[in-house]
Amino acid sequence: MDKNKTYHLLIIRLSAMGDIAMTVPVLLHLTNTYPELKITVLTKDFFKPIFSEIPNISIYGADVKEKHKGIFGLWKLYRELKLLHIDAVADLHNVLRSNILKFFFWFSGTPFQKIDKGRKEKKVLTSGEPNFFRPLKTTHQRYAEVFKSLNFPIRLQENFTLPKQEIAVRLPDLSCPKTQKWIGIAPFAAFSGKTYPYKLMQEVVDKLNASGNYQILLFGGGNHEKQLLEAWEEKFVNCVSVVGKMSFTQELSIISNLNIMLSMDSGNAHLAANYGVPVVTLWGVTHPYAGFAPFGQPADNALLADREKFPLIPTSIYGNKVPDGYKDVMKTILADDVVQKVIEVIH
Template structure:
């Protein structure tokens, strides 16, 4: 059986989508899985023995032509479901095409205050896509760390005290970030308790990570790791502390618990860490956006500023061995 899995982005979604692989392989032992994604995430999937081939598609190209050399698919599993992936699925010769329930209306109703019922976790909705195949087993997100990535991570962590907490202070939208002062105070308190810390993130997080470092001395790997090496770093951490962002789900996928701070978004939207704690201030206006892209309607960001250093330290204490 030849199956194409489509999940183009982003870091958290790609990490969570790997949950479908184990149930698929258990149900179809001889399945041949090809995964279509964007270039940054292809490197994260290439060491997964459950995937036969990873095709990285640059969106500037009209169509992922590498798929044309494949002689048809028994199944196209679209775990992204945007117009571009619909078109790819429709153009490829396939016996069956399935997609996952995005719960758009439910999520929008939460944002607009029309319901307070949580959306099924994203992993559960990915797995629901397999139900028409008779696959009803639970699957856990898993990202494999290669020996080379592990060695690179070990080298970068040479000066970091153990045990340590990986701290990912960034997020795509500034409104989703906890305060730089809060992160700094937590890092200083961890150090006083004999626990190390290291900042992680990509190039876009450099400025905010710099703000954190103005208030405390902490080693930083922000902008210094590719995704496989970041996975290696997170696999060695005792806990990941971050906002509602991709590193939380990557940490879980390599077996590390996470403390995730939610502000304008909310765990009810389906992205709480599967292993760890989600911290949120339950306000009548929360969530106020699907992804955290809108400015705070109150103007004071109390949803994120209301989470205290003590709240974060208590959550970390529960998870650090």
């Protein structure tokens, strides 16, 4: 790197939200270690608020469904990015789209490094063989390795988090300023294999609500989840659903002020961890050994399904593969144990 010029690094990470949120602690380390580095993150415009508190970072929105769709759309995107005078590219996604962009950048002589997702290791981890049940590199470490290969080595430390934000929205049922400790609960995930049973989570909400010591804020997305969470909002006096009531930026401001987040193996766990919020996670057919645990959280904050009864766990990396007889793995995580862990961590 020429120290007499401003070095411009392009980072590619288009989806999903959890994986994008996991870039934040790594980018915090990167910008702190190399404050002179100029960074552009290529992602979807919706995710821009995730990066708003990181210095020296700008977002370039990729419209992969219309303007930048297909190979010709990616060529158009490459031509747009070239106008930014990119010096090197860090591909934290490593999918077909980013590999096509890699070819374009390679042709122009721009250094390009991509993440090693460890697909072979993860396939072995999910094979069910007991000899291969061991922790893999975390996704955060894999991201950091890409920057090291571009001559920007960083040392990941747990004390790098985003600052708490000023609450950007006022809800009628939400006590601001806070008169109770705030518990965020994100009870859903992309796949049923890593979603805690609705009735058991309702039992958790019931017991936390009954104490009268906590304000419970419910997070989710989509009409179906909205209806389910609004039913809890009506049923429990200290419960507020935020779904459909605020922008993503406003939702992040709420998350940053939580005292604890209870989440599945999903994006909300990572969003909360980015602000240094204690996170309790529930794991079904997935497992923290695959490398997707939220950054900086104690290992015992992860409540796991019983591997003695279900020895094939993890059956998949993303929770989309549930073998016969494994539908109810999360029922081995008792509601009382969840409540006890939340209360233990929050106090």
